[in-house]
Amino acid sequence: QTVPDPRLVCPPVRVEDDRTGLNIETLKRAFLDNLFYIQGKFPDIATQNDYYMALAYTVRDRLLKRWLKTAQTYTEQGSRTVCYLSAEFLLGPHLGKNLINLGIYDDVQQAMEELGLDLETLLEQEEEPGLGNGGLGRLAACYLDSMATLEIPSIGYGIRYEYGIFEQDIRDGWQIERSDKWLRSGYPWEVPRPEWSVPVKIGGHTEQYTDERGRFRVRWVPHHVVMGVPHDTPLLGYQVNTANTLRLWRAEAAESFDFDAFNSGDYVGAVHEKMVSENISKVLYPNDNISQGKELRLLQQIFFVSCSLQDMIRIMEGQKIPLEKFHEKFVVQMNDTHPAIAVAELMRLLIDDHCMTWDQAWGITTRTFAYTNHTLLPEALERWPIALFKKLLPRHLELIYEINQRFLDDVRIRYPEQPQMLSQMSIIDESGERYVRMAHLACVGSMAINGVAALHTELLKQGVLHDFYEMYPKKFNNKTNGVTPRRFMVLSNPRLSRAITERIGPNWVKHLDELKKLESYVDDPNFRQEFRQIKFDIKQELATYIQQNYGVAINPNSLFDIQAKRIHEYKRQHLNALYIVTLYNRIKANPNIEITPRTFLFGGKAAPGYYTAKLIIKLINAIGDVVNRDPDVRDRLKVLFLKDYSVKFAQRIYPAADLSEQISTAGKEASGTGNMKFAMNGALTIGTLDGANIEIREEVGEENFFLFGMTADEVYARKAQGYNPYDYYQSNSELKLAIDRIASGFFSHGDRKLFQPLLDTLMHRDDYMLFADYQAYIDCQDYVGQVFQDVDRWTRMTILNVARMGKFSSDRAIRDYCEDFWKISPVPIEIEEYSPEAI
Ligand code: CRA
Known part of the structure; x- marks a missing residue:
């Protein structure tokens, strides 16, 4: 490890009392300050939403010291980290939860009362980020709460949908849907990090070449590139200093990409490209336990998975950890098969972009991932038509074919007399139109596979994943869900x-x-x-x-x-x-x-x-x-x-x-x-x-x-x-x-x-x-x-x-994951008590 430039070593964070103090007088002062300087309102014209926002910023300030200290500690210690990959995080409102976790609910209630405001009314103002459908998305949110509370280094990675789950109205007894504009009055809990944007390639074709050292290589020439911009939300644990990060990716056009069209006067064409790119993170698919097989959904999956894996590599580079240690630095939990393309994407990054051999890359990949299955319903099992896959992800399809070929060789050795095992277990479904079976990819590429309740895990072993259970009995385990x-x-x-x-x-x-x-x-x-x-x-x-x-x-x-x-x-x-x-x-x-x-x-x-x-x-x-x-x-x-x-x-x-x-x-x-x-x-x-x-x-x-x-x-x-x-x-x-x-x-x-x-x-x-x-x-x-x-x-x-x-309790579930196969222990965050006199 190199010694950092001493001028750049961060001194202990010292910020004014108004940004950190927890007593009632300070909270009131900070609140009025935020009303003035952030909302730009004086009380006569302020709305309840302005008051909510002023209070939210007051609370956010108090999270930031803990959040940055947490990030700093993890960076210094190079802590082993859980990355929870999920297409959904159904967080619910932040304000009340943060007040509870900071231990200041009652004091803030009193502070508001002394200003003539009612905390309950302000809490009601908050629009929740409904970035999930139901149990699966809410489970991800409960797990992030427990990981922070248990002081487990973790990052939640997902998609920052502009429109979350629709708003439901009932007219004449029927459900009608309205779009959910959760961002309409501003969202105080996130910090955009455009400097950590990453490119994601889509479509195109692949080319083979021999590099300067005579090695056989593949280059992917994409049809276009989309940028992922991270938006970070701090998630504070209960009565601890740990505040972990939820990092959600927003899709943006890669600005420089269509300069040709722009310069040749096709302004509309260039803007069209921008629109198409931004569509990727536009809207959450509103299906629970049903897979629709739509192109845009596959794009969402590769988009957030690629952004997240590239981000992990960036973090390792920042901490000067060699990439060979990827699986020691990170464990990546896949919340159902929605992120299962990660198995192929990590292989691609390690082989194509970082010059690893197949065996080295596969060794890392299969020690990194773990897969949680959340359903037995056949209509929810994800499979993608080969043609669609080839069109959007030509390189991934090649890699999947190779993974599959090597896997089927193992199956053949294991079951020499049972040729039907090959078609049953193949990652490619060839019984009719050809598909990629995402659950099979997830099973082959993971070190651990779990169901979410005892019966469910048993039924998985007997039914849908039976062949994989026979082949890899040790990978299978149960983790009964929990809630915070x-x-x-x-x-x-x-x-x-x-x-x-x-x-x-x-x-x-x-x-x-x-x-x-x-x-x-x-x-x-x-x-x-x-x-x-x-x-x-x-x-x-x-x-x-x-x-x-x-x-x-x-x-x-x-x-x-x-x-x-x-x-x-x-x-x-x-x-x-x-x-x-x-x-x-x-x-x-x-x-x-x-x-x-x-x-x-x-x-x-x-x-x-x-x-x-x-x-x-x-x-x-x-x-x-x-x-x-x-x-x-x-x-x-x-x-x-x-x-x-x-x-x-x-x-x-x-x-x-x-x-x-x-x-x-x-x-x-x-x-x-x-x-x-x-x-x-x-x-x-x-x-x-x-x-x-x-x-x-x-x-x-x-x-x-x-x-x-x-x-x-x-x-x-x-x-x-x-x-x-x-x-x-x-x-x-x-x-x-x-x-x-x-x-x-x-x-x-x-x-x-x-x-x-x-x-x-x-x-x-x-x-x-x-x-x-x-x-x-x-x-x-x-x-x-x-x-x-x-x-x-x-x-x-x-x-x-x-x-x-x-x-x-989701704490029990998270402890089980940690002990069983995450192999992660708590990293306590110390914060020196701040006292205003010390300045
Ligand atoms: N729909 C299951 O149906 C389970 C949650 C969380 C579900 C629920 O019984 O509690 O996951 N499955 O594990 C799912 O989303 C894709 O499968 C759910 O929320």
Whole structure:
């Protein structure tokens, strides 16, 4: 290592008290200063958004000292670093989380109050960066929070979409989409770093040549080049000095590229090029668990992957670490196959740009990457037509062919008598039109492969990735998902958090297993009473919100039964709807029937092109419109679809739930993470033996979980026998009544055609086996209703659920990744206490 020029060694950071001080007077002064100098406003003309921005900048200033110290420490120590590659990061709002992590929430609240402002109102101003669809993107965000909190050096790499997940509105019961302009009023949390922009090549062809040392080389002559400009966001851990970086790439035209067209007078042509380049980071594909196979999506993938890998090489060069040590400096985690092209791209960079031999490059590559699989659904498995691949990434295709040839040689040696293994395992699907199978590329190029819950990992090993499991059993492991208790308990449910801390102290926030200590309060009448009161107050607040925003009165004493997640047939929101119709039918048959009053709440977006999912939204709204105003119901049932579900809104929903609906067909939900967030906030779960539900039930105890339905094995067995949903329809009178009522046009102003496509699928195919699980679900729901009446029993169950959720902290998941195959240990960040007198 060379000694740096002493004149350039950064002295300890010394900045004014106003930029770092944490006491109330300083916070107020800094806030007013930012209102004046950054927003350029005086109080008379300032909007709530100006106040929000002034406060956000005040908080950002306080992050910067920690962020720069973190970066400096990692640079000096050349720390081993996790790079988390993800096409999605569903962060949610920053302000509240940063206040919590800095430990200044209450002081800032008071500071704002002393200035005549309300912190809650300011927090509401923040537009969240919705750069993800659902669980996968939110998981990435939880993991970044845990890595910072555990002081693990890490960089999140992704795409800075100009438009995130669409805004959902409901018109006449139907979902309509509006573009999400999250950047419209300015985004104070990021710092653009144009000086670290990198070029990404697209299209063109390759040429072979012999270099000056007589080596055989390949040169890629691209059709054009796009620039990636990094935009960095600091992510501070909880009560530590570590602030790691989320680096999102924005696509820009390579300015100098089309000078020819420009000079020859084709200004429009030159600008067109610019537009096409910038399209790459324009919009997030709004599909959850569905791969559409669009060209622009492949461009997004190579774009952010290439930028990120080039950035890692730049970092190594800056730290003067030789490139041969790439796998010692970095571990690169691929969040599903969206970044799997990284395997070929790293090979290309090492061989073509850095002159390594194949074996050396492959040795590094296969020690660097790890792959997380998030789904078994066939429609989500990514494969790209060879022709498209060749057009956009001619060099990568050559490299993939070579990787595949060498891999298939190994397969041949391993299975000399089984030639079918070659076509089954090949990275190239040649069964019809030829495709590149991204999951196969990811498996071959990674040192570790994991599923996201115990069942899911088992099913991967038995099913989709079975051949790879046989060939590389040691690569496979399970990492059950987790969620951050900072956002989903401390921030979203401050009252519950305070009640917990009063009993067991504050350590649970970082060591969620300590919630176990709450078990000794399960029979304490004061604690029970307080627990119930908190839930009631939050439900009442949500009721007020619903009254104001939807004009529907709901009873805070009723059972709040909530299903909030993406709308998908496998998640079976329509099974939930069938129970509602069943209850309604019972009331119509006997208006005086005893039933537990319930409020059914739904939230979630449907992919804009997923017609059936959109029809399910329409069905829920249609049922709600009838049920909510039928006088026979006498307010015992209310059904509401809450629009535009987001991280911000989810934070309000989880604490208000009594019952959490986790009712996917067994074997279909890889893990689920909403299931964890609900249970941590004292909701009980009604669920199938699917994904992480199984482990939640194991932890909280089977007596504290409402289980129903077929197991994954039973689902496969029933399918194999030949499943006929129509038999269930004919033989189950309540099911028949429910279906017939929908079919009759009762919920659709007499229109019998409206829901027919949905009902036809159910009666004749029912891929997700709603009918087979219907009776078990109905019985279980009826039982839930009875248990809810027993207030003491219910309260006891909810306390035990909260107390036993320790396993589902994302801190536990990250510790497992670190110990198992990341092989990374914490790097604490020391900050000398700043004191103004020292200047
Ligand atoms: N849609 C799974 O379906 C899982 C998350 C995070 C999903 C969820 O069950 O909790 O990932 N899969 O692991 C996915 O996106 C591409 O696959 C999801 O969010």
